[in-house]
Amino acid sequence: MGQHRIRIGYGLYQGFNISANYFYKDNLNVGIGIGSHFGLPPIEDDRHFNVILEHNLHFGGVNKQNIKSWVFSQQLMYWEQGSNETWRILSPSITVGRLFALSKRIGLLFEVGPAFNLVLDVKREPNTEYSGWMWPVLYNGRIQVVYLF
Numbered sequence: 001m002g003q004h005r006i007r008i009g010y011g012l013y014q015g016f017n018i019s020a021n022y023f024y025k026d027n028l029n030v031g032i033g034i035g036s037h038f039g040l041p042p043i044e045d046d047r048h049f050n051v052i053l054e055h056n057l058h059f060g061g062v063n064k065q066n067i068k069s070w071v072f073s074q075q076l077m078y079w080e081q082g083s084n085e086t087w088r089i090l091s092p093s094i095t096v097g098r099l100f101a102l103s104k105r106i107g108l109l110f111e112v113g114p115a116f117n118l119v120l121d122v123k124r125e126p127n128t129e130y131s132g133w134m135w136p137v138l139y140n141g142r143i144q145v146v147y148l149f
Contacts, residue, residue, distance in 0.1 A: 065104055
């Protein structure tokens with residue numbers, strides 16, 4: 001209990017992201033993170049920014065880091081994306097993941113699950129053609145390197 005960790009990785013919604021997590025109980029932690037695609041594929045023509053709040057429940061067998069290996073994550077992501085259109089979206093997401101401990105301090109986390117998209121606002125540049133609407137549910141996933149303090 002009371003452990004800290006830093007997670008760095010890549011996610012479909014999160015882009016390249018970094019987050020800080022704090023274990024407040026043996027199997028529960030909370031975290032906050034930020035992310036961006038930095039103009040790289042798959043959305044190289046768009047600006048992208050993401051803020052992530054998450055709550056994680058660890059379960060299953062204990063690994064080398066003395067943490068249970070499976071993770072159920074509840075995420076709330078606010079993100080903006082666009083070039084001629086700027087979408088502001090709130091996406092609650094639930095994922096299930098697996099933490100593979102490479103050592104007592106370093107691990108790899110793989111997560112997958114749905115994201116539910118709530119469009120808050122869309123701003124279009126003048127003379128921009130209407131491009132459609134955001135799908136209400138899309139898949140979400142990310143891979144992260146985890147460093148445990």
